Amino acid sequence: LGLLTLAELEGLYKRYFEYIRKKYPRKKILFLHFPTVLDNRKQFIERGAVILKIINKLSLEYENLISINIPEENVSPHEDDDFPYHYGKETYEAFLKEINSYLL
Secondary structure, three states: OOOOOHHHHHHHHHHHHHHHHHHOOOOOEEEEOOOOOOOOOHHHHHHHHHHHHHHHHHHHHOOOEEEEOOOHHHOOEOOOOOOOOOEOHHHHHHHHHHHHHHHO
């Protein structure tokens, strides 16, 4: 419980990005997708896929929105923590490389 429904996500994201565009018209929005490859819960894997699809679609409409998703092969678990959204050094380095490609 406590999660927004998948049906309402696109409209809410659109409203949020519209607000950001009006308030900060020249600022880039980097949307980092949390990889779900280490998660075995179907609900969150599906949710991640839907969010990726929504953000990729909206990035075509909002030129300042940049969708950043790293390949599964670049995702590694944290060395000392088995929570599926705590990643290893290689994962963060892959994100950094992607972020830098849009900022530099």
